[in-house]
Amino acid sequence: MNNSVAKEKIVSLRKKRSLEDMRFKYYGFTAMCLSLAVLVFLLYTIFSKGYTAFQKTIVLLEVDYNQEVLKLTPDSSDEEMEKGKFFRVKKQAIENFFPDLSKSDIKLVKKLFSINVDKEIKDYFLDNPEVINTKQQIWVTAHSDVDQLLKGNSRRDVPEDRRKLNDIQLSYVDQLVEENRVKQVFNNFFFTKADSRHPEIAGVAGSFMGSLFTLFTVFILSFPIAIGASVYLEEFAPKNRITELIEVNISNLAAVPSIVFGLLGLGVLLNVFGLPRSTPLVGGSVLALMTLPTIIIACRASLKAVPPSIKEGALAVGATKTQAVFHHVVPLALPGTLTGTIIGLAQALGETAPLIMIGMIAFIPNIPTGLTEPSAALPVQIYLWVESAERGFQEKSAAAIMVILIFLFMMNAIAVFLRNRFERKW
Amino acid sequence: MFFWSLVLIAVGIFSSFIYGRSRIKLNSKKQGTKSKSLPNYYAQYVLMWCLFPALIVYFSWAIFQEQIIQNIVISNFEFIEGAAYNEGLLLAEIRNVANNPSFADGKSIEIINAASHYSSLRQISQISFYLSIIIIMLLGALYASRKLKPEFHAQHTIERYIQYILIFCSSVAIFTTIGIVFSLIFESLRFFAEVSIFEFLFSTEWYPFIPIREGQTAAEGSFGAVPIFAGTFLVMGVAMCVAAPLGLLTAIYLAEYASQRVRKIVKPLLEILAGIPTIVYGFFAFVSVAPFVKAFGQSIGIDASPTSALAAGMVMGVMIIPFISSLSDDVINSVPQSLREGSFGIGANKAETIKKVILPAALPGIVGAFLLAISRAIGETMIVVVAAGTAPNLTGNPFENVTTVTVQIVVALIGDQEFDNPRTLSAFALGLVLFVITLFLNIIALQIVKRYRERYE
Numbered sequence: 052m053n054n055s056v057a058k059e060k061i062v063s064l065r066k067k068r069s070l071e072d073m074r075f076k077y078y079g080f081t082a083m084c085l086s087l088a089v090l091v092f093l094l095y096t097i098f099s100k101g102y103t104a105f106q107k108t109i110v111l112l113e114v115d116y117n118q119e120v121l122k123l124t125p126d127s128s129d130e131e132m133e134k135g136k137f138f139r140v141k142k143q144a145i146e147n148f149f150p151d152l153s154k155s156d157i158k159l160v161k162k163l164f165s166i167n168v169d170k171e172i173k174d175y176f177l178d179n180p181e182v183i184n185t186k187q188q189i190w191v192t193a194h195s196d197v198d199q200l201l202k203g204n205s206r207r208d209v210p211e212d213r214r215k216l217n218d219i220q221l222s223y224v225d226q227l228v229e230e231n232r233v234k235q236v237f238n239n240f241f242f243t244k245a246d247s248r249h250p251e252i253a254g255v256a257g258s259f260m261g262s263l264f265t266l267f268t269v270f271i272l273s274f275p276i277a278i279g280a281s282v283y284l285e286e287f288a289p290k291n292r293i294t295e296l297i298e299v300n301i302s303n304l305a306a307v308p309s310i311v312f313g314l315l316g317l318g319v320l321l322n323v324f325g326l327p328r329s330t331p332l333v334g335g336s337v338l339a340l341m342t343l344p345t346i347i348i349a350c351r352a353s354l355k356a357v358p359p360s361i362k363e364g365a366l367a368v369g370a371t372k373t374q375a376v377f378h379h380v381v382p383l384a385l386p387g388t389l390t391g392t393i394i395g396l397a398q399a400l401g402e403t404a405p406l407i408m409i410g411m412i413a414f415i416p417n418i419p420t421g422l423t424e425p426s427a428a429l430p431v432q433i434y435l436w437v438e439s440a441e442r443g444f445q446e447k448s449a450a451a452i453m454v455i456l457i458f459l460f461m462m463n464a465i466a467v468f469l470r471n472r473f474e475r476k477w
Numbered sequence: 478m479f480f481w482s483l484v485l486i487a488v489g490i491f492s493s494f495i496y497g498r499s500r501i502k503l504n505s506k507k508q509g510t511k512s513k514s515l516p517n518y519y520a521q522y523v524l525m526w527c528l529f530p531a532l533i534v535y536f537s538w539a540i541f542q543e544q545i546i547q548n549i550v551i552s553n554f555e556f557i558e559g560a561a562y563n564e565g566l567l568l569a570e571i572r573n574v575a576n577n578p579s580f581a582d583g584k585s586i587e588i589i590n591a592a593s594h595y596s597s598l599r600q601i602s603q604i605s606f607y608l609s610i611i612i613i614m615l616l617g618a619l620y621a622s623r624k625l626k627p628e629f630h631a632q633h634t635i636e637r638y639i640q641y642i643l644i645f646c647s648s649v650a651i652f653t654t655i656g657i658v659f660s661l662i663f664e665s666l667r668f669f670a671e672v673s674i675f676e677f678l679f680s681t682e683w684y685p686f687i688p689i690r691e692g693q694t695a696a697e698g699s700f701g702a703v704p705i706f707a708g709t710f711l712v713m714g715v716a717m718c719v720a721a722p723l724g725l726l727t728a729i730y731l732a733e734y735a736s737q738r739v740r741k742i743v744k745p746l747l748e749i750l751a752g753i754p755t756i757v758y759g760f761f762a763f764v765s766v767a768p769f770v771k772a773f774g775q776s777i778g779i780d781a782s783p784t785s786a787l788a789a790g791m792v793m794g795v796m797i798i799p800f801i802s803s804l805s806d807d808v809i810n811s812v813p814q815s816l817r818e819g820s821f822g823i824g825a826n827k828a829e830t831i832k833k834v835i836l837p838a839a840l841p842g843i844v845g846a847f848l849l850a851i852s853r854a855i856g857e858t859m860i861v862v863v864a865a866g867t868a869p870n871l872t873g874n875p876f877e878n879v880t881t882v883t884v885q886i887v888v889a890l891i892g893d894q895e896f897d898n899p900r901t902l903s904a905f906a907l908g909l910v911l912f913v914i915t916l917f918l919n920i921i922a923l924q925i926v927k928r929y930r931e932r933y934e
Contacts, residue, residue, distance in 0.1 A: 068826055068829070069826060071826075071828055071829075072826045072827055072828040072829070074828075075827075075828035075831070075832070076730070076734050076827070076828070078726055079726045079727065079729050079730025079731075079733075079734055080730055080734070081726075082722065082723045082724075082725075082726030082727045082730065083726070083727045083730050083731065083735075083743060085723060086723055086724075086727055086747065086750065086795070086798050086799075086802070087743070087746055087747075089750075089795050089798075090746060090749065090750050092765075093753070093757075093758075093761050093765075093795075096761060096764060096765045097757070097760070097761070100764065275646070276646045276649050277646075278646075279642060279643045279645075279646025279647070280643070280646040280647035280649065280650065282643055283640075283643035283644060283646060283647045284647055287640065287643060288647070296651070297647050297648070297650060297651060300650050300651055300654055301650045302923065303654075303916060303919055303920065303923075304650055304653060304654060306849065306852060306853075306915065306919040307657070307856075307912065307915065307916070308855070308856025308857070308858070308883070308911060308912075308915055309856070309858065310856065310858045310883050310886055310887070310908070310911070311657060311661075311856070311908055311911060311912050311915075312657070314657075314660065314661060314886070314904065314905060314908045315653070315656050315657045315660055317660075317890065318656075318660030318661070318663070318664055318905065319656050319660050323660075324540045325540065325541075325543050325544050326540070340649075340653045343649065343650065343653070344650065347650070371632070371636060372636075373636040373639055373640075377639075397752065398752075400754070401752075401753070401754025401755070401756070401757075402754070403754070403755065403756045403858070403859045404858035404859060404862075404883070404887065407887055407890075407891065408886075408887075408890055412891065430754055430756045430859075433756050433757075433760065434756050434759070434859065434862070434863070437756075437759065437760050437763055437863055438863070445764070448760055449760065449764075452756075452757050452760060455754060455757070456753070456757070459752065459753075459754070463752070
């Protein structure tokens with residue numbers, strides 16, 4: 052009798068315990084799924100907000116290239132054509148955009164077009180000078196407000212005073228849609244232009260080039276120094292206080308907040324050495340110092356992975372230590388060091404705060420062509436667009452994030468490829 | 478200047494190498510003895526003597542030329558009696574005029590004179606730069622060529638030089654640390670010369686307000702950093718509330734329960750989470766999480782501000798999940814298998830083993846991981862710059878707008894950077910605090926983790 056009660060107790064206790072076990076496992080599973088769900092949600096947010104930026108809205112505009120208005124003749128030289136009065140042609144085209152526009156209406160219509168329209172009208176003419184004295188139907192870029200409205204990013208059901216476009220402008224846009232005088236095409240500006248105050252003609256080309264120049268500087272500086280440092284620490288350094296100090300130093304540097312490196316760049320590189328502000332040269336130097344510990348740690352791991360027998364073999368046939376290391380160990384460790392460097396570069400690519408500190412946050416409307424020219428960088432560009440009040444910049448920032456993520460993905464893919472292709476298992 | 482001088486140096490390297498090689502072959506033929514080392518080592522020897530002095534000249538010229546020229550121009554500038562000058566603006570103006578003659582219209586004669594002085598100095602500097610590089614390279618090669626004798630051990634010397642180069646490479650890390658410490662301390666001392674250190678550390682009013690009116694310079698406003706520290710810890714606290722349970726439970730699941738296949742899929746995914754740039758998290762916080770927090774706050778009757786500690790902290794927590802989970806995963810995996818087997822042997826099930834045996838055994842390592850995560854959270858910049866506020870606010874309510882140390886550093890340095898007012902300098906004082914705290918946390922965490930490893934290895 053007593054025995055069966057005890058047995059029952061044990062069974063129920065065991066049930067409870069295994070239930071507890073299940074529950075605990077379930078907690079862990081939920082936590083893991085939650086973390087991954089956030090990742091998915093994050094990527095979803097970015098892609099759903101960003102993909103519209105790859106399209107722009109264009110409007111069909113009838114332009115009359117009248118020679119009187121242009122102050123040109125059919126046989127004007129190229130230089131004269133450059134100076135043609137295209138703004139007058141544009142003004143006329145907008146006045147005739149809809150029939151019977153009053154003066155105040157014209158002002159409203161004008162705001163439907165991008166600031167870039169003057170240039171587009173001019174470029175069209177310079178490409179086809181034979182159109183003089185003809186009427187041409189040209190697709191020109193619409194203003195960001197129209198663009199956002201048609202993409203559904205800005206709402207039309209809010210009160211008029213809180214909208215960018217008022218009721219009259221809305222009716223114009225609707226009329227355009229009805230008459231098929233507006234359409235969406237691939238946004239080439241996003242990939243060919245630098246930053247701009249006007250969202251519809253802002254692009255990532257400038258900041259992308261800035262980032263490339265910065266990464267180039269990082270690579271040139273950090274790769275040789277990291278290899279030198281890790282070869283020394285791994286192969287030559289005597290075991291003493293100084294070596295230990297260097298090692299502790301490197302592991303602590305790896306954990307210093309990136310913004311502090313920005314302060315270093317500002318305090319030393321800009322103020323003491325007087326290097327030019329806002330340039331990839333300075334940005335790259337700061338990021339190189341920042342990623343150096345990461346790369347050194349990776350390089351040392353791959354040097355360590357080379358079996359000592361190889362070095363010993365070289366030493367046995369009479370090579371000096373330097374020869375053994377540089378002719379045999381380093382080449383074998385090279386794929387690993389390259390992988391580590393690429394991962395370090397990927398880290399440097401996403402870094403924003405140090406670049407802000409050294410002034411790469413300035414508004415740069417043209418594409419940089421060298422290391423010592425002021426330029427932006429992709430992550431800083433994203434920051435500038437996120438902070439911007441203009442609605443059209445939000446999709447741009449998401450799209451720029453997509454660009455940077457794809458860039459990062461490719462770098463990591465190269466690193467993985469290098470590792471799988473060249474890394475030897477001993 | 479940049480490009481052509483590099484070409485010049487490249488030509489120098491190439492010709493010195495060829496010269497060294499042919500010269501030693503010639504010399505050893507003349508003496509009829511074999512050289513002690515291979516000809517290439519002699520060539521490398523000449524090359525090093527040609528290259529390194531030239532590089533030193535190159536870099537010192539690049540760094541100091543502009544400053545020296547500016548000092549000469551300023552010291553020769555004909556100041557008008559009584560007029561006030563701002564040296565930086567004046568220099569900028571002179572440079573502009575010198576670089577772009579069309580700016581000269583309407584400028585005073587002194588400035589135009591100074592600009593022409595500036596351009597002529599630049600030209601002189603340019604020419605003497607090229608000349609000195611050529612001369613230094615020739616001198617180096619000349620010095621080295623005297624040693625090009627067959628009895629000279631070129632290889633030994635080269636290997637010694639390589640050692641020096643390697644030592645230099647590894648000391649870059651030390652120089653970086655020294656640079657960080659000195660620039661932070663130097664600028665902070667300038668800050669504390671104007672603002673008392675007690676005010677900075679203990680006062681609760683942070684208004685780095687600088688009146689711009691003339692005659693009223695700097696030093697107005699108050700610099701009590703307590704609200705900033707409080708905001709930093711509030712955001713960090715929220716982040717840890719999210720990251721600690723999620724990260725730790727994920728690590729436990731991956732280490733103890735998950736099959737090999739799940740581990741293989743999930744670990745790289747978590748690494749993606751760790752590799753996403755922080756500005757992307759900032760965007761996410763700003764666009765998705767902050768509006769959600771605001772709506773949530775309104776639904777329970779709290780007036781949440783559009784940029785809140787909660788939104789920034791939650792996203793920051795997501796950012797450090799992979800950090801905690803991978804560190805804890807390592808720690809849990811390094812608990813010896815015998816402990817698990819002992820626990821299973823006396824009849825405990827998995828959850829009991831984890832809770833009563835593994836976690837206590839792994840505790841020091843997990844604490845270390847948490848400390849590293851905290852230091853990461855405190856130093857994080859972009860999420861808080863975008864999603865937390867900029868106004869100092871001494872509050873414990875996570876729905877309110879707070880500011881952090883990193884945000885204030887960015888805010889202080891984002892505008893014009895004149896280095897003579899305490900507002901700009903305050904960034905360095907805050908940076909010093911940040912550096913000291915994170916360094917302290919790291920040293921402790923690394924010590925704990927190291928001791929823990931030693932215990933089980």
